[in-house]
Amino acid sequence: MEHHVAVIGGSGIYEIAGLEDAEWQEVHTPWGAPSDHVLSGNLKGLRLSFLPRHGRGHVHSPTTVPYRANIDALKRLGVTDIVSASACGSFREDLAPGDFVIVDQFIDRTFAREKSFFGSGCVGHVSVAHPTCRRLGDTLEEIAREQGIRVHRGGTYLAMEGPQFSTLAESRMYRENWGCDVIGMTNMPEAKLAREAEICYATVAMVTDYDSWHPDHGEVDVSEIIRTLTSNASRMREVIGSFPDNFAGVRSACPQGCDRALEFAILTRLEDRDATVVARLDAVAGRVLGQVP
Numbered sequence: 260m261e262h263h264v265a266v267i268g269g270s271g272i273y274e275i276a277g278l279e280d281a282e283w284q285e286v287h288t289p290w291g292a293p294s295d296h297v298l299s300g301n302l303k304g305l306r307l308s309f310l311p312r313h314g315r316g317h318v319h320s321p322t323t324v325p326y327r328a329n330i331d332a333l334k335r336l337g338v339t340d341i342v343s344a345s346a347c348g349s350f351r352e353d354l355a356p357g358d359f360v361i362v363d364q365f366i367d368r369t370f371a372r373e374k375s376f377f378g379s380g381c382v383g384h385v386s387v388a389h390p391t392c393r394r395l396g397d398t399l400e401e402i403a404r405e406q407g408i409r410v411h412r413g414g415t416y417l418a419m420e421g422p423q424f425s426t427l428a429e430s431r432m433y434r435e436n437w438g439c440d441v442i443g444m445t446n447m448p449e450a451k452l453a454r455e456a457e458i459c460y461a462t463v464a465m466v467t468d469y470d471s472w473h474p475d476h477g478e479v480d481v482s483e484i485i486r487t488l489t490s491n492a493s494r495m496r497e498v499i500g501s502f503p504d505n506f507a508g509v510r511s512a513c514p515q516g517c518d519r520a521l522e523f524a525i526l527t528r529l530e531d532r533d534a535t536v537v538a539r540l541d542a543v544a545g546r547v548l549g550q551v552p
Contacts, residue, residue, distance in 0.1 A: 265307075
């Protein structure tokens with residue numbers, strides 16, 4: 260299998276120089292329309308796709324992002340690896356605005372989103388004990404260090420519902436009592452759904468602020484966040500530009516088993532599966548359900 264890397268991120272991330280045969284593709288899914296069309300092309304021989312998480316023009320809030328449709332659409336296009344480029348706040352003094360953090364854990368505090376492709380009629384349970392792909396994280400860390408970016412490996416991402424930022428009491432609790440490292444609004448249930456779809460997933464959390472806990476910075480300043488976002492997007496484009504040198508050759512099976520997460524996950528007996536529900540799973544679970552997307 261060849262590598263097909265997708266980046267889910269915001270405006271400016273997907274404006275990559277050298278992307279050939281680039282085309283915005285409309286992808287239909289059983290879960291509704293994705294956030295936007297998917298930009299796909301070839302970067303020095305690597306198949307590369309981009310999905311604006313909030314849609315071009317930022318039309319989706321963190322709550323209304325159609326996460327299931329987004330992951331299903333990327334699976335239908337043959338994506339093997341997803342890189343999430345996500346703005347975040349920092350709970351640690353040493354994770355400063357402008358730093359990149361390759362997180363390896365999440366605490367999911369979202370409550371108003373559909374979090375699974377499975378349910379009544381076809382029940383499935385996947386492990387997300389280690390919700391990000393180590394191999395993909397290794398590659399991203401190596402690229403960032405080669406680019407001279409201040410990058411930190413490992414950390415816990417607190418996913419909040421939003422769209423408001425944290426209260427001071429919440430910020431202190433996440434930092435002091437829960438031991439979280441960064442906070443954002445979009446990586447859950449995205450990471451869980453990628454695991455259900457058997458796609459390797461990693462997050463580059465790009466720090467924009469210190470949330471509201473820091474005594475010298477006060478509450479979140481949106482104008483300052485936007486300035487830092489612009490700088491972070493420029494450096495993330497440089498990281499993406501190095502993908503072809505790091506995803507060359509035939510793609511081997513994931514050592515962590517991300518691409519085989521459904522091997523023993525579906526518990527509903529064959530004779531008790533709802534045909535309508537199973538039909539919706541043709542892309543994300545077709546490998547184990549005997550279907551072809």
